[in-house]
């Protein structure tokens with residue numbers, strides 16, 4: 049089976065055409081391909097079908113579970129399409145996901161030639177402040193739907209051990225029956241938010257598109273940030289605009305390699 053690997057700020061995905069997949073158990077295929085030592089290694093496997101003007105995709109997280117959408121994953125797929133066909137600045141891509149169609153515009157290429165996309169990620173839904181009990185403590189989380197479930201913990205200091213501890217605990221928490229993507233977010237200034245990420249179905253990762261959107265929305269709603277911000281994750285800086293018609297995410301993606309999966 050032919051595959052490609054792409055990443056955005058260290059959030060890495062494998063891509064394969066659904067028509068090429070022979071395995072019946074797609075969750076098992078994702079677990080095997082995404083395994084860091086016994087597979088190729090990635091945060092998720094995206095199976096896609098080309099469509100006029102774009103593609104339809106389905107994302108399996110590294111643990112095999114299905115995710116409705118990934119902001120970095122849709123940009124990686126658009127980067128793959130742009131790699132395969134002439135795609136000048138201004139080219140538009142429609143990526144159909146389980147969370148609806150995401151419209152992407154190729155807005156520029158960075159110094160390294162990587163395509164930079166601005167993606168319409170849709171409106172945040174069910175934004176709320178929720179006190180979530182965890183052992184002896186109560187976590188003041190902002191919860192929302194960004195095409196996938198998100199919880200944002202606004203903190204004064206980012207602490208990796210806290211992200212790992214709370215992120216793991218929330219995956220089996222009664223408040224989140226479908227598990228949840230967690231961001232610890234620190235508002236550095238009205239225009240900048242720093243985050244750490246623990247993803248459903250993955251664990252800690254370097255970047256998240258939907259997580260950046262969720263952190264920006266929570267920081268603007270409850271943390272004193274502006275509605276147009278840079279969100280800085282360990283893997284790098286993305287730009288998020290929370291406008292009246294929805295959230296827009298701008299960042300690059302890079303196709304790294306292609307190969308043949310033999311297992």
Ligand SMILES: N[C@@H](CCC[C@H](N)C(=O)O)C(=O)O
Nearest residue numbers: 115118119120196256257258
């Ligand atoms: N990294 C992604 C989000 C991937 C999906 C997530 N793990 C989930 O299960 O919802 C992004 O860039 O948005």
